[in-house]
Amino acid sequence: MKARVAFGSFVLDLETRELRRSGTPVPLSPKGFQMLEILVANAPKALSKSELQHRLWPDTFVVEKNLANLAGEIRDALGDDAARPRFLRTVQRFGYAFREQTREPAGPRAPEGTTSRFRLVWPEGHSTLAEGDHVIGRDPDVELFFDAPGISRRHAVIRISGRDATVEDLGSKNGTFLGDRRVDRPTRVANDDTIRVGSVLLTFKAVRAPESTKTERFRT
Numbered sequence: 001m002k003a004r005v006a007f008g009s010f011v012l013d014l015e016t017r018e019l020r021r022s023g024t025p026v027p028l029s030p031k032g033f034q035m036l037e038i039l040v041a042n043a044p045k046a047l048s049k050s051e052l053q054h055r056l057w058p059d060t061f062v063v064e065k066n067l068a069n070l071a072g073e074i075r076d077a078l079g080d081d082a083a084r085p086r087f088l089r090t091v092q093r094f095g096y097a098f099r100e101q102t103r104e105p106a107g108p109r110a111p112e113g114t115t116s117r118f119r120l121v122w123p124e125g126h127s128t129l130a131e132g133d134h135v136i137g138r139d140p141d142v143e144l145f146f147d148a149p150g151i152s153r154r155h156a157v158i159r160i161s162g163r164d165a166t167v168e169d170l171g172s173k174n175g176t177f178l179g180d181r182r183v184d185r186p187t188r189v190a191n192d193d194t195i196r197v198g199s200v201l202l203t204f205k206a207v208r209a210p211e212s213t214k215t216e217r218f219r220t
Helices: 030-042 049-056 064-078
Strands: 004-007 010-013 018-021 024-026 088-091 095-098 116-122 125-129 132-137 156-161 164-169 176-178 194-197 200-208
Touching: 010 030, 030 049, 030 064, 030 095, 049 064, 049 095, 064 088, 156 194, 164 176
Parallel strands: none
Antiparallel strands: 004 010, 010 018, 018 024, 088 095, 116 125, 116 200, 132 156, 156 164, 176 194, 194 200
16 A cells, blocks of 8 residues: 555555544544554455454454444544444444545645636635645534535535545535535536535636736636
């Protein structure tokens, strides 16, 4: 497995032994991190409880409850729901599997003048979107906070990578819509596309940064 893998708004860094969400470290015990690493490396394959126990506690007998506790710790760290799992899936009477597709983390932001500029606009304001993940939700700790009806705590994420932008639903109760179409996987966003989360309608703006010194203004 690569030294750094990304999924959702998380990055699993095997060199620093850290799990980070939108750049912020997420507490995880050494065994919890190891179990997550094993499952991510084998995704989407389901691993049996006996195999996981052998790899986590070689030559040591442990009760099955220890494995369930680690799975619960991982779910808490990822904000996952055991009843409606996005990341960690329980395979009944067998074991566990990591179900989310991983990717390489976004690289350093390209120099000014060589990439696109992005902005999200809504009736009461706007926000510039830099390289990386921008989580939309009702949780005050997310990057794009909206205290509005129909929005989940961590509702959706807009991901900026170089010249590209995508939107992805984070298992919200009411769904995320790009135009009139419900988003069920990471979906590319283009200039003037509308994104609806709960009762909030957002307009995505993309302006290609000029190669010369001429400044191009956003139109809102």
